[in-house]
Amino acid sequence: MGVAVDRIRKARRQKIVLSCSSVEDAKKIEERLKIRGADLKVAKPEMRLLTFIIRDVLKFNSDEDIVTSLRTQNRYLSEGLDWDKVRARVCYQRRARNDLECYSVLEVSAELYHRLIKTGFVYVELQRRPVCDQSPLVQCSRCLDYGHRKRFCKEVSERCAHCGGEHTGVICWARKEGEPPKCINCTKAGCEDTAHGAFSSECGVRAK
Template sequence: MPRQTEGTSVALEAVGGFARRVSLKDEICRPSPSASTTLGRQYSRRPQGREGSQTPEPAVNRAACIAELALHLEESRSRHILEVEREKTKRARDIEEAERRLQKATEHHLDRCLRVETAVANMAADIKRTQDAIDRMDIPNKLEGLRKALEVRPTTYAAAAAKPKLQMAAKPDQVVKAIREVVDAREKGVGVDRVRKTRNQKVVLTCASDDAIKRIETRIKIKSKDLQVSKPEPSLPLVIIRDVLKVNSDQQIIESLKRQNGHATEGLDWGKVEARVECHPVLEVSPALYTRLIKAGFVYVGLQRRPVWDQSPLVQCSRCLGFGHSKKYCREQNDKCAHCGSDHTGPLCPGRKAAQSPKCINCTRACCEDVAHSAFSQECGVRAKWDAIARTKVAYC
């Protein structure tokens, strides 16, 4: 009995030690299902001791548990590092995108500031030029002189009668009559192509040769003291700069030609060159500058690069659509349609609305065969003839 009691005590102690070992293993790590299966198999094959009692279970391999725990920790650490790297990459990409947007916005605002600064500088220059012009006008003194000139002074009848009578200005028809009395073209054999009346009581004679012009000039100087002969100065050629911003004044366009266009004006003596703006942006320039600009084909004006084209000196009336005069000197009462030639304007033309073929009023007047084009068309035969006549008065070289 004492021996049996002792055996029972040992068995209970062994079971208690195994329980403590299993509890310690659970605290260190939780085994995987495969490890639990292995342990079960080991414990199921434990040998039988004497007297039918079971021997104590083998000790759990703590090193294997610690290695498995370290493996799980390493996997967790790897996953954490991968997530951190992904987050860093995403943040770097977001920062780069934000910097790109910020740079683009900064460049846009800087460009706007530069444009505003340029506009302000142009306005300041315009204000200064206007102020200088007002100062040069000397308006108070001129008003005082005008007041004195208009001051009414009493005049006697004798003083008024003693004043010489003003001669009435001769009309163009009277000038033509006087020329015919002095110059007999049939007698002198002079070929006069055309007689044209102009403003300011002037008459323009167009002859076939320079010799005919010299003979008429000599005849008028000898036979008449009332007629004065003068040779018209040739006009300067015209160029047009397309689509120039209106913020550029006429003076700024001229300055841009001088300072920004070395490709076209290099070596040009500006002291002998003329350039002035006739109608924004049509310029009248010297022949040398005209040749260079047309050859270059473009100019720089401020912050623009714009094409340069030849501009015809031909004038076309916007009322009767004829050539050689403007609306101010037109004798017609009604506006003519450029599409059909009737007495209405283009937007009201029924033929245009009905998609009918155009009919040039100038070619119709000249009895030309080809009339199927607009009055403003560059293919108009009458326009070509008038353009050639207008260009004969221009010094292109």
Template sequence: MKTNEREIKSLIEAVEAKYSERVQSLVAAQQSFEKKVEEAEKKVSDFTRAIKENSDNVCRELDSNKKENKKVCEEVKGIMSKHSGVVSETYADKLKRGAGCAPVILKPKKSQQSNITRNEVKECINPANLKVKVNGMFNRQDGAVEIKCVNNSDRDILADEIKNKLSQKYDVEIPGLRYPKILISGLSANLECDKVEKAIRKQNDVLFEHLKCTKVFKSQKNPRVFNAFIEVDGVAFKSIIKEQRINIEWDRCMAYESDGVLRCYKCWGFNHKAAMCKEQHQICAKCGENDHSYRECQNNFVKCRNCSIAKARLNLADIDEKHDARDSCCRVLQRKVKLQAERTLY
């Protein structure tokens, strides 16, 4: 019995010794791990503090040199614009230059040619004596001429002078300016105009002095989608076109600038609709020939009917007519768009 007790006792002591060694090993490992964690936290803290100090220094440096940096940037931009010859204006921006100043239109009370009207105006009136700046004088139909000035003040002075000296032979008109128009694309429902206006006012962060929905119509490309035309004041127009999106009820629609040019889709001319067109046959927008549409055209050549007519009527040898009548490079279309831009209150 005593031998067995001694064996059991020694076995227990061996187990306790082994367990004690294991516990000591775990405690040492835990202490080592905690030490490494403390060292890592210290490094992270030091690194974060260094980043913050560097960021503060950079911010202070930028703030102290803010005015100087702005001045240098302006000087660089000035030098680049002066010597590079690169113009940052878009074509639309160029069209809007001088917009908002309606011309003076001089109409003869009796039938005569525009050249006679032009010559009589030049004989009776001298812009230099009035100290007004004139952009040009242009012939119109029925013997009328159109005179453009740099600003409204100069135009009014010139119009008053023409009325004083030539009112017996001519009617003087100043056409009213129109509001900019926007094409809205992507409506999922055929809404009434008043609902479109109400939704635009309530769902968009834009202040409107003027807002009018003029038309809601079905898209030709997708019968399930509807489009709309709205006219707005100049400030709201710039804000919407910059965003290029507008919210209307459940839809976030695309917003595009509308040039406001009235086109006929039968003859591809201007200033009238297809329902009022005097042409008996459909004119092809691609080749300029009649009796077929551009979808049915099988000709290999391209010819703009508008530029062809203008070239023959005005004897313009340099005008290019080898393009589609719908092409944005069309000189006649560009002229119409430019006229609309000049008479728009941007």
């Protein structure tokens, strides 16, 4: 079609996802597919909501109560935020150690998510509860890269999550010598901050 396609992958329900380097290329492909194939349906994918978890919330709070509390009890989140454009909903709840409490997992818009993670807590009714990331990232435990699991990994040797060497973390001499960690993913990506483990929540590649 005379346009650059960066990536093509199959998806569920007889769908194919095309990734382009520019909006103009995507528009050209969309227009030409609509002309050529009457049976083809072309649509832009919806932006995914980001997921976070609120720990140890009292069970008597309904899903609606939790979402309402986000909006009305946390003014530090609301400053400059257009709530008419913000999406937030409770996905599910997980059991906590205390039978009277639970972990609430929510999906929210990107801007609200980043504010919550940066602050690290949220008020729900009379409680001040910690929050943390719950994004469904897939990370390989062999090569430590993202996007696949160990069973689909093509690498032969395992990588250390502490130093990135070709060995497991159990026998890592750098860890035993007390040397600081070095993230293999941030090193490959050329990030300035590499002083963390490959599974760290502070990883720049993970955040991206």
